[in-house]
Amino acid sequence: MAQDTYTKRLWLEEDLADDLKWSMLVKKVLYSGKSEYQEVDLIDVGPFGKTLFLDGKVQSSEVDEWVYHELLVHPAMVMHPNPKTVFICGGGEGATAREVLRHKSVEKVVMVDIDKVVCDFCHAHLEKNKAAFESSRLELINDDARTQLEAYPGKFDVIIGDLADPLDGGPCYQLYTQDFYQNVVLPKLNPGGIFITQSGPAGFLSCTEVFTCINATLRSVFPSVLPYAQHMPVFCDVWGWNMALTDASQAELSAEEMDRRLAERVQGSMGFLDGHTFKGLCHLNKVVRKCLEEEQQVYTADCGRFIHGKGQAAKPAENGSQQ
Amino acid sequence: MAQDTYTKRLWLEEDLADDLKWSMLVKKVLYSGKSEYQEVDLIDVGPFGKTLFLDGKVQSSEVDEWVYHELLVHPAMVMHPNPKTVFICGGGEGATAREVLRHKSVEKVVMVDIDKVVCDFCHAHLEKNKAAFESSRLELINDDARTQLEAYPGKFDVIIGDLADPLDGGPCYQLYTQDFYQNVVLPKLNPGGIFITQSGPAGFLSCTEVFTCINATLRSVFPSVLPYAQHMPVFCDVWGWNMALTDASQAELSAEEMDRRLAERVQGSMGFLDGHTFKGLCHLNKVVRKCLEEEQQVYTADCGRFIHGKGQAAKPAENGSQQ
Amino acid sequence: MAQDTYTKRLWLEEDLADDLKWSMLVKKVLYSGKSEYQEVDLIDVGPFGKTLFLDGKVQSSEVDEWVYHELLVHPAMVMHPNPKTVFICGGGEGATAREVLRHKSVEKVVMVDIDKVVCDFCHAHLEKNKAAFESSRLELINDDARTQLEAYPGKFDVIIGDLADPLDGGPCYQLYTQDFYQNVVLPKLNPGGIFITQSGPAGFLSCTEVFTCINATLRSVFPSVLPYAQHMPVFCDVWGWNMALTDASQAELSAEEMDRRLAERVQGSMGFLDGHTFKGLCHLNKVVRKCLEEEQQVYTADCGRFIHGKGQAAKPAENGSQQ
Amino acid sequence: MAQDTYTKRLWLEEDLADDLKWSMLVKKVLYSGKSEYQEVDLIDVGPFGKTLFLDGKVQSSEVDEWVYHELLVHPAMVMHPNPKTVFICGGGEGATAREVLRHKSVEKVVMVDIDKVVCDFCHAHLEKNKAAFESSRLELINDDARTQLEAYPGKFDVIIGDLADPLDGGPCYQLYTQDFYQNVVLPKLNPGGIFITQSGPAGFLSCTEVFTCINATLRSVFPSVLPYAQHMPVFCDVWGWNMALTDASQAELSAEEMDRRLAERVQGSMGFLDGHTFKGLCHLNKVVRKCLEEEQQVYTADCGRFIHGKGQAAKPAENGSQQ
Structure with missing residues (x-):
């Protein structure tokens, strides 16, 4: 990055999976708060505009x-x-x-x-x-x-x-x-x-x-x-x-x-x-x-299923051998 | 990161836009080559498996x-x-x-x-x-x-x-x-x-x-x-x-x-x-x-249109004021 | 990252050289301002505490x-x-x-x-x-x-x-x-x-x-x-x-x-x-x-020397062949 | 990053502390191996040249x-x-x-x-x-x-x-x-x-x-x-x-x-x-x-002290109030 075009780079990093993360450029931290349940932030980020985060996880953004x-x-x-x-x-x-x-x-x-x-x-x-x-x-x-x-x-x-x-x-x-x-x-x-x-x-x-x-x-x-x-x-x-x-x-x-x-x-x-x-x-x-x-699984009171980032539901078609 | 769970973290970072990037965990750099036109790499990355890169840009991955x-x-x-x-x-x-x-x-x-x-x-x-x-x-x-x-x-x-x-x-x-x-x-x-x-x-x-x-x-x-x-x-x-x-x-x-x-x-x-x-x-x-x-633009021999990462095609509906 | 230990991760990224960067975890953006010359921010970061940034470059931190x-x-x-x-x-x-x-x-x-x-x-x-x-x-x-x-x-x-x-x-x-x-x-x-x-x-x-x-x-x-x-x-x-x-x-x-x-x-x-x-x-x-x-160079009114991140002043001793 | 100057960016990320990490640009993964004790890699990185890693931690680099x-x-x-x-x-x-x-x-x-x-x-x-x-x-x-x-x-x-x-x-x-x-x-x-x-x-x-x-x-x-x-x-x-x-x-x-x-x-x-x-x-x-x-601590056979990234040994002098 050329010195003369330097500007501050504050990134909000979010894990999409264990082995995939993305980073949104923070334009402005607008408001931050904290409840007994979670942190809440409104941040103007990257291509998404004003975006609401709960405990650092995107809830919703201006663009979508x-x-x-x-x-x-x-x-x-x-x-x-x-x-x-x-x-x-x-x-x-x-x-x-x-x-x-x-x-x-x-x-x-x-x-x-x-x-x-x-x-x-x-x-x-x-x-x-x-x-x-x-x-x-x-x-x-x-x-x-x-x-x-x-x-x-x-x-x-x-x-x-x-x-x-x-x-x-x-x-x-x-x-x-x-x-x-x-x-x-x-x-x-x-x-x-x-x-x-x-x-x-x-x-x-x-x-x-x-x-x-x-x-x-x-x-x-x-x-x-x-x-x-x-x-x-x-x-x-x-x-x-x-x-x-x-x-x-x-x-x-x-x-x-x-x-x-x-x-x-x-x-x-x-x-x-x-x-x-x-x-x-x-x-x-x-x-x-x-x-x-x-799908066989029905959520009952005593059994759930985690989201660990992204799972993999689809398998390559039978004609598809490994690359 | 707990010392005992430490493993090497090699990330392949790709710009998705000027203000958005993502990083895929590199499991193994399988093969690398270089032509007169571009670099070519086959890398086992993050959730995508064996993935082909030309000049560091994803071409295709095993999972999709x-x-x-x-x-x-x-x-x-x-x-x-x-x-x-x-x-x-x-x-x-x-x-x-x-x-x-x-x-x-x-x-x-x-x-x-x-x-x-x-x-x-x-x-x-x-x-x-x-x-x-x-x-x-x-x-x-x-x-x-x-x-x-x-x-x-x-x-x-x-x-x-x-x-x-x-x-x-x-x-x-x-x-x-x-x-x-x-x-x-x-x-x-x-x-x-x-x-x-x-x-x-x-x-x-x-x-x-x-x-x-x-x-x-x-x-x-x-x-x-x-x-x-x-x-x-x-x-x-x-x-x-x-x-x-x-x-x-x-x-x-x-x-x-x-x-x-x-x-x-x-x-x-x-x-x-x-x-x-x-x-x-x-x-x-x-x-x-x-x-x-x-859309009015037709690609002619002397006029193109860049992809600068992602543009923005949609505007919030008229009922949508700013957040 | 386990879901239950998740906390927001806002990173301030600084280029140390063209090929080396570091990222400090942002605990709180305390104050931000902007003059005709530069942006000025006081941010509580990573291990350095309250740190002053001018145009996103560290000026001084609480710990040192x-x-x-x-x-x-x-x-x-x-x-x-x-x-x-x-x-x-x-x-x-x-x-x-x-x-x-x-x-x-x-x-x-x-x-x-x-x-x-x-x-x-x-x-x-x-x-x-x-x-x-x-x-x-x-x-x-x-x-x-x-x-x-x-x-x-x-x-x-x-x-x-x-x-x-x-x-x-x-x-x-x-x-x-x-x-x-x-x-x-x-x-x-x-x-x-x-x-x-x-x-x-x-x-x-x-x-x-x-x-x-x-x-x-x-x-x-x-x-x-x-x-x-x-x-x-x-x-x-x-x-x-x-x-x-x-x-x-x-x-x-x-x-x-x-x-x-x-x-x-x-x-x-x-x-x-x-x-x-x-x-x-x-x-x-x-x-x-x-x-x-x-060193032969004296700074005169019309000749400077850039810092491009870090240069290299030292060479391995003559006994040192390449690894 | 201008499209025409794009090159692949593979980064090796190392935690320096819980809240500080740095990333070295990987020029080439030279050799990789694995023993019963650890992974061993020789990677040409960022400003450090050929660098030896054990389990992804820097051991020594060409420049120093x-x-x-x-x-x-x-x-x-x-x-x-x-x-x-x-x-x-x-x-x-x-x-x-x-x-x-x-x-x-x-x-x-x-x-x-x-x-x-x-x-x-x-x-x-x-x-x-x-x-x-x-x-x-x-x-x-x-x-x-x-x-x-x-x-x-x-x-x-x-x-x-x-x-x-x-x-x-x-x-x-x-x-x-x-x-x-x-x-x-x-x-x-x-x-x-x-x-x-x-x-x-x-x-x-x-x-x-x-x-x-x-x-x-x-x-x-x-x-x-x-x-x-x-x-x-x-x-x-x-x-x-x-x-x-x-x-x-x-x-x-x-x-x-x-x-x-x-x-x-x-x-x-x-x-x-x-x-x-x-x-x-x-x-x-x-x-x-x-x-x-x-320092009072002597390492005995049954008592050690962790390195969690960096601790803090020094406190601001007594004349130093908080920023």
């Missing part, structure tokens, strides 16, 4: 969080005929609530995130989500999501899981189990209700880490589960979601009808999602489909 | 090269009714020829790669591609691809571009221009012939680097162009291909017919590709479709 | 700045029989003034640093130097050091160069030239006056970058020049100083007399320096002594 | 190994009046034997290194040390140094410890204990014999890791111990040695007498060492001297 949250929220919301009440497990960043509140039909959003410090931090520093935090339709509770969902009077049209991946022994593992889905989520859905959860990496090399297990767990409880996936640059992988429907017929939405409902029900227009796009996301590739079919 | 080459070769080969002759621009690694030669209909493959050292290196060290290099159906020429394609007696059913991205002033730029497509490729295709080229990054943040320009350039020459994309882990992005057809009707292949042709015509089975998968790859998302529609 | 400043200031101050007036070229950090002001004999310190933003930043944030900035004996001027030294009414007992290394074309180069020493520094010293300057890396591999040239330049002007060196961890090298005396006999100070004067004249005690230590620092090794003897 | 080995071998050899027999504990690299064999008085060198693979590797690949490995005066034994020294018939004039640092539980710890010095080394020295050992980092921030403990341990056994230190670039720190003399009067060698003996007794000339240089190395600074004086 809108894609992630469109895909988490709107497919389920438009497949439901008329969602009025929504429960969000986690979601402390506020962006999930922001997208839900764009739906004119929504009367009540209950968001339960255990970490008040993170919620306050995001309320204060994420300008884009500020209005959502201050909406009269939002009820924000800082507590364990299961406890609150179980105790909450009444049922919901849509329940959204916006939680960290199910690490064995991790804080969110219990919110991905068969027991939770069977005994808490399903009973709390109104007839025709839909449950949607982020589901970790879903690439052909990584889908067996948690994506296929979440799918298998949901399939053991719900009559219909719709998996879909999209590459998220800031996660350096394809990301997956699983939508669980109490009424399987709702999944038969045409691209045109999805476009019509998005236009009719949602304030503003979508940046990434439309019916054609969603059809593509649901066409999973041969490797991932095979992994979904073959 | 089979996906890349299935997607480069087979869609075009099965859309063509009966491909007998194939011309490969570049392809020195040998894997493209390997996949082409799996088609029983193929009688002749001409592969023109400028770098003999790379070809010899890959012939010697990539076990998986060895048989292809030694096939009696393969004619390998080390020269400029344009010169050889122009001069070659006879025409081809399928022409494949397996070249480095079109950097302005780079060695491959001229093989992505309107002039090359109009005056060399098109005249050298038999009736019903198909041209397919790798087309660089095609993510919603990166597709305007070269992907949309290659598409626009091909559309200015061919009656029908089919773009598609798939995430490639070793390239840390979604990757794109553009297929240009002289007979637009060939693109109307159903998923079932694609599966039938793959089963019938190709030795062995596919690892990644099938008709359902390919339908998904062709369903590009709203952002990329919009970038394709709006 | 006290060593650097003891060695820059006190040897010259105690070799002078009774220093009352001191001029500091640069020194915006305030630590040089802090050490000078510990001398009871000092009546007036004039410190001229071009960058007011850096001075204000250090005044505000370096608690240890705060009292120095506020001393009634200090006159702080933000201007070019040469202009102010030339124009200043009266002469000085000790002049201290606390400037960045003399890069060709860099902002400080002119303050290391024969012309500056001959026509500005020497005329501004009282009889028996001493000039001391930091002199860049002085290791056996690095001493010819600037250390030996500064020495040669001073020797071309002053009757006696005393070079000495000490390893500075935060600079990742041995560091050098050159003391130029108008009265060569002052350099004959015994270790015991140095200890006596330090005890008598200075408030508080030294952490690193004493007479025995200083004797050691002046015993340069055979390689560095040879480089000093053989 | 000659300094290290001159300082390990010659001071003890010339302080002894007439060294004929020398025992080397460790030293598998061969450079210590190489320097010892330059002494014309030497009739017999016994070198005991546990790792035959390392010895063979260095014999084959370190051109500079080849003659030493093949000298008729060298007896090389691959075994535990203590076992062999105890069993060896006869005594030695000089015993040299060229071993890895004494990590608690590490393979070399037992060769730094009071028991080993008292019951093996001392009885095996001829009258007037000298023991010299490398002693780990000896900077003012790092000297208490092992340097001061080795010194204290030797002082508990020998009548006179002479510590000295020199910055070693490839170790990124000042390095220390401790010389233990059975005849304290031998340490009173003048610089002139050292120069005379070096010229008279040694083949070829020194690159780094002479009497003046050595005087400087023995003048340890105030911090290190204080740490030596205050």
Whole structure:
């Protein structure tokens, strides 16, 4: 580096796997905080812009969080005929609530995130989500999501899981189990209700880490589960979601009808999602489909599966000898 | 790092952008060579296994090269009714020829790669591609691809571009221009012939680097162009291909017919590709479709477009204020 | 890295040479500022504690700045029989003034640093130097050091160069030239006056970058020049100083007399320096002594010498064949 | 990095402390091997040239190994009046034997290194040390140094410890204990014999890791111990040695007498060492001297002290408040 072009180089290094790491150039450390659960930082990094980190792990970035949250929220919301009440497990960043509140039909959003410090931090520093935090339709509770969902009077049209991946022994593992889905989520859905959860990496090399297990767990409880996936640059992988429907017929939405409902029900227009796009996301590739079919593991209360960085789901085709 | 778990840490660092880099743990430097054009290395790295580098840039890796080459070769080969002759621009690694030669209909493959050292290196060290290099159906020429394609007696059913991205002033730029497509490729295709080229990054943040320009350039020459994309882990992005057809009707292949042709015509089975998968790859998302529609730039002989790491194609939706 | 021990890893990366870099773990970015000349940051890093950076280059750190400043200031101050007036070229950090002001004999310190933003930043944030900035004996001027030294009414007992290394074309180069020493520094010293300057890396591999040239330049002007060196961890090298005396006999100070004067004249005690230590620092090794003897280059107004990271001053001994 | 100047960047990363690491650019991986004890590599790196690594830790580099080995071998050899027999504990690299064999008085060198693979590797690949490995005066034994020294018939004039640092539980710890010095080394020295050992980092921030403990341990056994230190670039720190003399009067060698003996007794000339240089190395600074004086820990058979990267030996002087 030529001396005359020298500028400070502060890098944020993240392990993608045991043997792969990446480093984002830090432009500015904007805000830092610490709760009893985790460190929270808003940092302007490399090509990703303002990026939220919890314990140094990327949560969402300016350049692609809108894609992630469109895909988490709107497919389920438009497949439901008329969602009025929504429960969000986690979601402390506020962006999930922001997208839900764009739906004119929504009367009540209950968001339960255990970490008040993170919620306050995001309320204060994420300008884009500020209005959502201050909406009269939002009820924000800082507590364990299961406890609150179980105790909450009444049922919901849509329940959204916006939680960290199910690490064995991790804080969110219990919110991905068969027991939770069977005994808490399903009973709390109104007839025709839909449950949607982020589901970790879903690439052909990584889908067996948690994506296929979440799918298998949901399939053991719900009559219909719709998996879909999209590459998220800031996660350096394809990301997956699983939508669980109490009424399987709702999944038969045409691209045109999805476009019509998005236009009719949602304030503003979508940046990434439309019916054609969603059809593509649901066409999973041969490797991932095979992994979904073959997955045996259901998350139960006493058995989880770690993400050790990236696993390897796909094997070279039988015609492929070693290089 | 605990002393007792210490092992040597040799990292291969690659710039993904000016402000983003990643590092792969080097398990073993297997072979290294140097031609008049470039350095060539086969290194066992991090989560990617045996990986081929040209001038330190990843070309292909054990864990995903089979996906890349299935997607480069087979869609075009099965859309063509009966491909007998194939011309490969570049392809020195040998894997493209390997996949082409799996088609029983193929009688002749001409592969023109400028770098003999790379070809010899890959012939010697990539076990998986060895048989292809030694096939009696393969004619390998080390020269400029344009010169050889122009001069070659006879025409081809399928022409494949397996070249480095079109950097302005780079060695491959001229093989992505309107002039090359109009005056060399098109005249050298038999009736019903198909041209397919790798087309660089095609993510919603990166597709305007070269992907949309290659598409626009091909559309200015061919009656029908089919773009598609798939995430490639070793390239840390979604990757794109553009297929240009002289007979637009060939693109109307159903998923079932694609599966039938793959089963019938190709030795062995596919690892990644099938008709359902390919339908998904062709369903590009709203952002990329919009970038394709709006792209004005056609590559001409005297105007290129750099890839400076990653550009940014997508902007947050209008409802998205700054975080 | 086990998920449960994960903490954020923000690294500050500094090039030590073209082919050697190091990375300090960032514990906290404390303060950041920007002047018309440079960026200024106070960052708590790795093993070095609170560290001051100018344009991302380490200036001084909590764990060793006290060593650097003891060695820059006190040897010259105690070799002078009774220093009352001191001029500091640069020194915006305030630590040089802090050490000078510990001398009871000092009546007036004039410190001229071009960058007011850096001075204000250090005044505000370096608690240890705060009292120095506020001393009634200090006159702080933000201007070019040469202009102010030339124009200043009266002469000085000790002049201290606390400037960045003399890069060709860099902002400080002119303050290391024969012309500056001959026509500005020497005329501004009282009889028996001493000039001391930091002199860049002085290791056996690095001493010819600037250390030996500064020495040669001073020797071309002053009757006696005393070079000495000490390893500075935060600079990742041995560091050098050159003391130029108008009265060569002052350099004959015994270790015991140095200890006596330090005890008598200075408030508080030294952490690193004493007479025995200083004797050691002046015993340069055979390689560095040879480089000093053989150095031909004198810095003149129109000729500099770059530091490109680290040069190589020493060659293996003649008995040493290649490994 | 401009695309046209791109070259492969393979970095060897070494932890210098938990929160400090450095990376050397790998020019070429020359040779790699693996023994039952460790990995051994000869790699051409960054500014250090051909560098020997054991388990990924730098052992010695082309640019400074000659300094290290001159300082390990010659001071003890010339302080002894007439060294004929020398025992080397460790030293598998061969450079210590190489320097010892330059002494014309030497009739017999016994070198005991546990790792035959390392010895063979260095014999084959370190051109500079080849003659030493093949000298008729060298007896090389691959075994535990203590076992062999105890069993060896006869005594030695000089015993040299060229071993890895004494990590608690590490393979070399037992060769730094009071028991080993008292019951093996001392009885095996001829009258007037000298023991010299490398002693780990000896900077003012790092000297208490092992340097001061080795010194204290030797002082508990020998009548006179002479510590000295020199910055070693490839170790990124000042390095220390401790010389233990059975005849304290031998340490009173003048610089002139050292120069005379070096010229008279040694083949070829020194690159780094002479009497003046050595005087400087023995003048340890105030911090290190204080740490030596205050050190209470003696290495006994059941108690060691880890090196966790760098510790911190020095505290800012009492006048130094926090920055």
